[in-house]
Amino acid sequence: MLDDSSEELAAPDSPDLLTQILVGLRLDGLEYGRCELHAPWAVAFPAQRFARFHFVARGGAWLRTATTDWKRLNPGDAVLLPRGSFHVLASAPEVPAVDIHTLSRVAVSDNIYLVGGPPNAAAAAPSDDGPLPDVMFCGTLRFNLDPLHPLVAMMPEVMHAGDLAQRDPTVPALLEAMEREVSLQRIGACGIMARMADVLAASIIRAWVECGCNDPTGWIAAVRCPRIGKVIAAIHANPEHDWTVPELARLMGASRSSFAEAFTRTLGETPAKYVAKVKMFQARRWITHDGMRIAVAAHRLGYDSEASFSRAFKRIVGHAPSVGRGGAGGIPTSQRPSLPEGRELR
Numbered sequence: 001m002l003d004d005s006s007e008e009l010a011a012p013d014s015p016d017l018l019t020q021i022l023v024g025l026r027l028d029g030l031e032y033g034r035c036e037l038h039a040p041w042a043v044a045f046p047a048q049r050f051a052r053f054h055f056v057a058r059g060g061a062w063l064r065t066a067t068t069d070w071k072r073l074n075p076g077d078a079v080l081l082p083r084g085s086f087h088v089l090a091s092a093p094e095v096p097a098v099d100i101h102t103l104s105r106v107a108v109s110d111n112i113y114l115v116g117g118p119p120n121a122a123a124a125a126p127s128d129d130g131p132l133p134d135v136m137f138c139g140t141l142r143f144n145l146d147p148l149h150p151l152v153a154m155m156p157e158v159m160h161a162g163d164l165a166q167r168d169p170t171v172p173a174l175l176e177a178m179e180r181e182v183s184l185q186r187i188g189a190c191g192i193m194a195r196m197a198d199v200l201a202a203s204i205i206r207a208w209v210e211c212g213c214n215d216p217t218g219w220i221a222a223v224r225c226p227r228i229g230k231v232i233a234a235i236h237a238n239p240e241h242d243w244t245v246p247e248l249a250r251l252m253g254a255s256r257s258s259f260a261e262a263f264t265r266t267l268g269e270t271p272a273k274y275v276a277k278v279k280m281f282q283a284r285r286w287i288t289h290d291g292m293r294i295a296v297a298a299h300r301l302g303y304d305s306e307a308s309f310s311r312a313f314k315r316i317v318g319h320a321p322s323v324g325r326g327g328a329g330g331i332p333t334s335q336r337p338s339l340p341e342g343r344e345l346r
Contacts, residue, residue: 059134146281
């Protein structure tokens with residue numbers, strides 16, 4: 001039977017799940033760097049759990065990922081890699097790349113650095129001795145959504161601000177403001193740019209959801225459906241609840257068989273598998289960000305033992321829950337991409 005508390009979780013008067021997520025979407029800037037690089041240059045960014053952001057302040061760059069070909073970025077362009085995929089930025093495609101962590105950097109504040117230049121690079125006057133360096137503003141950002149969240153999983157590998165600028169007036173306005181901030185070279189520019197980057201990244205995602213994600217099937221279509229969306233909202237609102245198929249079917253107002261068929265057809269996975277995934281990305285957030293003990297997370301999510309929880313976590317996430325406490329954004333060493341043996345990064 002469906003109890004009263006479950007009815008409250010999916011109250012028809014509450015905002016739909018997609019609206020709730022977009023309203024509450026937040027990206028926290030973990031680290032930023034103002035990079036001054038003299039051509040020829042090429043920098044490789046290893047895969048990480050957190051998102052990466054790049055803004056071309058001066059000059060230009062070429063971008064390539066493990067699955068896409070080179071794409072030109074011009075001054076004023078910005079890109080967001082929501083899942084922190086491996087990628088390369090270069091002054092030209094043929095330049096061999098070095099790892100970003102091998103570049104020199106000088107701290108400006110707790111999480112802002114000047115990369116590839118002298119300590120006074122941000123305020124130095126242009127030199128007449130040669131061409132000006134290319135200037136990039138790069139950042140690492142953390143979603144308040146787990147990487148397992150369906151919305152994050154649906155995002156393209158690279159989100160280009162220019163592709164969305166014509167559809168959302170907020171995006172070009174922010175890009176213009178960032179260009180002005182860089183060109184003026186005022187005191188505190190790096191800190192202001194960091195705040196702008198947070199807002200721009202969130203705006204890019206919102207514009208993609210509202211304008212650029214036109215797939216009529218899948219998760220976004222499901223949460224926009226009044227009946228299935230009500231079920232998904234209830235699952236996300238209370239991942240600790242021991243959801244059953246009959247209970248979810250009653251929320252939708254359908255028989256068990258018709259509910260299961262409609263849910264699986266729309267989302268491409270069974271209700272049980274979806275509930276398990278939601279539980280696991282809630283568990284990973286508790287363990288990674290809140291420092292919760294694995295045994296406590298297992299108990300809160302209704303598992304009989306820490307061992308059974310750990311097996312489920314590894315099956316869905318791909319690694320043991322204890323790995324999320326480590327560095328490299330929680331990506332195990334075995335899962336970090338590397339170059340094929342004997343090949344140069346180009």
